[in-house]
Amino acid sequence: MNKSKYYLGAIAALALLFVGCQQGANNSGKGALSSSAAEKVYVAPGEQDEYYAFLSGGYSGNLTVYGLPSGRMFKEIPVFSQFPTSGYGYSEETKPMLNTSFGFIPWDDAHHPDISQTNGELDGRWIFINGNNTPRIARISLSTFETEEIIEIPNSAGNHSSSFITENTEYVVAGTRFSVPVPQRDMPINEYKSNFKGALSFLSVDPEHGHMDLKFQLLMPGFNYDLSHPGRGKSHGWFFFTTYNTEEANSLMEVNSSQNDKDFIAAINWKMIEEYVNNGGGTKMPTNYAHNIYDEATHTGTTTMKKEVLTVDPLDVPGAVFFLPTPKSPHGCDVDPSGQYIIGNGKLSADLTVHSFDKMIAAINDKKFDGEAYGIPILKFEDVLAGTVKSGGLGPLHTEFDGKGNAYTTFFISSEVVKWELETWEVIDRKPTYYSVGHLMIPGGNSRKPFGKYVVAMxxxxxxRYLPTGPEMEHSAQIYDISGEKMELIYDFPTHGEPHYAAGCPAELLAANSKKIYRLDENKHPYAVPNPADARVERKGNEVHIYMSTIRSHFTPDNIEGVKVGDKVYFHITNHEQDFDVPHGFSMIGQNTSELLIMPGQTKTSIWEPKKVGVWPFYCTDFCSALHQEMQGYVRVSPASSNIELSWSLGDD
Amino acid sequence: MKKASLIMMIGPLFLLGLYVFPLWTIMLGAPQYPDPLGIYIHIDGIRDVNEFDIQNIDGLNHYIGMKKLPKPEEMWEFSTFPIVIGAMIGLGVLIGLLGFLKKVDYKWFIGWFVLMSVLGILGMYDFNAWMVDYGTNLDPNAIMKLANPDGTPMSYKPPLLGSTKMLNFDVQSLPATGAWMMFIGMMLTLFASFIGWKHRNAISANNTIIYNQL
Known part of the structure; x- marks a missing residue:
């Protein structure tokens, strides 16, 4: 009887405990919390977001523009991939943007956007992003939100530790993930060790136009250079790269390159190497790479093939390159806003390793080395270590900062974001992500001045997370409010492609500078029609050039005769609108290319090679006006043997 | 009379503002034009509020068969008005000066005010007549020929003053800085006339004293 009393008591206590737990869950879970989260992310109709977020598209090859905190997508900017929506990579003007030393490549894998900086703060002029597969760096204008420049990186492969910029945008840096023979040559794969090289490229950025120039390439030992970040503040002038596969394995890498207990963070004093190069140092190596520049005035891209690159052997610049031992194949390499701490996110461990810049300089000055790798001094782990974050998570990848002394690290394996404090190395908070987070982004997180209000986990x-759409789905991102002591998950939104890193900035940095139209009176396109009276058709052999203009709601001319089967017809179309958000489209039946979407004041060119005799219509694809359906025209195509003269007209003229 | 004459000399100078600032402004807002299109009417021509507004207004108006907004050389008013205003400023300042030198009295001030008012009303009448023509003299081949509920062709005359709804556009027509400066200037001349009138006896009394002394 006594026993059963105890049992009853125990059951009652358990029941109380359950009820208590459930109440707790209700309080901190759905109810009140989710309504306040809704208020935090709700941007009312007609109102605008507080921040821009630029998410890389990964294998879409593009860059997507979102608003924070709403998670609404505003634009997909075509960068490395053909984009039939606008005709990017299809129009004659933009095809050169995708030229490489391998020819025209319609795609790439875009990873790490970074916004230009002045004095370590975001300045909103340009955003850079890397193409991973066929190594390239792109520069995108933040007034037109269009790709303006793409430069190929020779001697590189898997352009992953890219495209991070120094604090005055002196350089955009591109590091190779896969080491390769430099220069490329026919050799056995298993002779990788000590024969392959890892090229770290420093591209100078013209402060006026943003044009990039491959200033020098540092040829490092054949490790995998995974990620990088610039020093800032006191460490400005240095660049830090994580490495893995210091084993120099060339097969079954998942095992063979995970054997060393510690790999390295490579610390590069780029200012010292720059000085060496400016004084005539380095070796010129013949090579071949494409440099594509889009000119806003001519609305046209051009490709220049470059034939030479300046390479630097790190051993020729003593004191410029050091290795910092870092545990377990570190992935992300992040530098805090003060420039003092360099964080190695050891992806195969539970802990984060934080190196101290001051300690590193002291160790270098005292020449306290722990051996060398291919002649490059290795510093002692204990001498440079500032602290270790015992996170309790698994698989740390990337760290961002809020500018208030806290850091936020993603853990891929344990699928969470962990907030911890710099200098005490104590964990403050952790929140789950859905699921398996890669990068995270705090606007301005890669600068001296982060805007620590939201973090986006990708x-x-x-x-x-969303309604199912078959086996293939968009990826998912989460927004957390980080303004308080504890992080708060406030929103989930799907993302396009596979975002890796992202960059963000306050809306007011860009919104006022965003272009509304291109000025027609500044259009320098060689085939532009400045005035509808200049619209005409010209024949050069079998090439037919149609100089066409558009305005609501007609093409000038809209009736064209005298085109023959076998001709190559160029439609050079100038949009005469000078009104915000009035593009015109163009498409021609049977054309083996995409449409064009032509912005006000812009000229774009599309090729059509008519194969069949007949009268073929073309039309405007953008619902431009109430008379959009009437915005159409015809081209008469006659047999190749025909002698019908070219003629063109609009209305009765 | 000295004070009144000084005010009379200053008042017409406010009309100089018409050479810099617009006389009138007409704004057109619509759902798809959250930033409204607009024109400034100056004494020497019509200008954009924001660059390309005239081009865009003309572009939209062609659907309903309206003529393009006139260029300065297409209307005699834009070459005549600056001359008339200039002459009136010169005349007003001269009258003020003569008043200061006691050659003329306050009645001339009133005379200038009345003349300027008559010219102003004529100008408004002319402006309104142009707007009637602009809004009703439509291309018979217009893309959209719209009719009022009673079957008469819809007209698109902007209001002379105030706002009205015209198809999808809210049209607002208001005096602008130039007109306000003209208004202030004219009020000053009226004020000068008033002071002149108020002190007319004092002046004649003074004059009597002076004459007596002579």
Whole structure:
């Protein structure tokens, strides 16, 4: 009887505990919290977001523009991939943007956007992003939100530790993930060790136009250079790269390059190397790479093939390159806003390693080395270590900062974001992500001045977060409010492609500078029609050039005769609108290319090679006006043997 | 009379503002034009509020068969008005000066005010007549020929003053800085006339004293 009393008591206590737990869950879970989260992300109709967020598109090859905190997508900027929506990579003007030393490549894998800086703060002039597969760096204007420049990186492969910029945008840096023979040559793969090289490229950025120039390439030992970040503040002038596969394995890498207990963070004093190069140092090596520049005045891209690159052997610049031992194949390499701490996110461990810049300089000055690798001094782990964050998570990848002394690290394996404090190395908070987070982004997080209000976590696995759409789904991102002591998950939104890193900035930095139209009176396109009276058709052999203009709601001319089967017809179309958000489209039946979308004041060119005799219509694809459906025309195509003269007209003229 | 004459000399100078600032402004807002299109009417021509507004207004108006907004050389008013205003400023300052030198009295001030008012009303009448023509003299081949509920062709005359709804546009027509400066200037001349009138006896009394002394 006594026993059963105890049992009853125990059951009652358990029941109380359950009720208590459930109440707790209700309080901190759905109810009140989710309504306040809704208020935090709600941007009312007609109102605008507080921040821009630029998410890389990964294998879409593009860059997407979102608003924070709403998670609404504003634009997909075509960068490395053909984009039939606008005709990017299809129009004659933009095809050169995708030229490489391998020819025209319609795609790439875009990873790490970074916004230009002045004095370590975001200045909103340009955003840079890397193409991973066929190594390239692109520069995108933040007034037109269009790709203006793409430069190929020779001697590189898997352009992953890119495209991070120094604090005055002196350089955009591109590091190779895969080491390769430099120069490329026919050799056995298993002779990788000590024969392959890892090229770290420093591209100078013209402060006026942003034009990039491959200033020098540092040829490092054949490790994998995974990620990088610039020093800032006191460490300005240095660049830090994480490495893995210091084993120099060339097969079954998942095992063979995970054997060393510690790999390295490579610390590069680029100012010292710059000085060496400016004084005539380095070796010129013949090579071949494409440099593509889009000119806003001519609305046209051009390709220049470059034939030479200046290479630097790190051993020729003593004191410029050091290795910092860092545990377990570190992935992300992040530098705090003060420039003092360099964080190695050891992806195969639970802990984060934080190196001290001051300690590193002291160790270098005292020449306290722990051996060398291919002649490059290795510093002692203990001498440079500032602290270790015992996170309790698994698989740390990337760290961002809020500018208030806190750091936020993603953990891929344990699928969470962990907030910890710099200098005490104590964990403050942790929140789950859905699921398996890669990068995270705080606007301005890669600068001296982060805007620590939101963090966006970009996940690799989506599963059940949204309504199912078959086996293939968009990725998923989460927004957390980080203005308080604890992080608060406030929103989930799907993302396009596979975002890796992202960059963000306050809306007011860009919104006022965003162009509304291109000025027609500044249009320098060689085939532009400055006035509808200049619209005409010209024949050069079998090439037919149609100089066409558009305005609501007609093409000038809209009836064209005298085109023959076998001709190559160029439609050079100038949009005469000078009104915000009035593009015109163009498409021609049977054309083996995409449409064009032509912005006000812009000229674009599309090729059509008519194969069949007949009268073929073309039309405007953008619902431009109430008379959009009437915005059409005809081209008469006659047999190749025909002698019908070219003629063109609009209306009765 | 000295004070009144000084005010009379200053008042017409406010009309100089018409050479810099617009006389009138007409703004056109619509759902798809959250930043409204607009024109400034100056004494020497019509100008954009924001660059390309005239081009865009003309572009939209062609659907309903309206003529393009006139260029300065297409209307005699834009070459005549600056001359008339200039002459009136010169005349006003001269009258003030003569008043200061006691050659003329306050009645001339009133005379200038009345003349300027008559010219102003004529100008408004002319402006309104142009707007009637602009809004009703439509291309018979217009893309959209709209009719009022009673079957008469819809007209698009902007209001002379105030706002009205015209198809999808809210049209607002208001005096601008130039007109306000003209108004202030004219009020000053009226004020000068008033002071002149108020002190007319004092002046004649003074004059009597002076004459007596002579």
């Amino acid at each position: 996940n690799k696995i989506t599963k059940d």
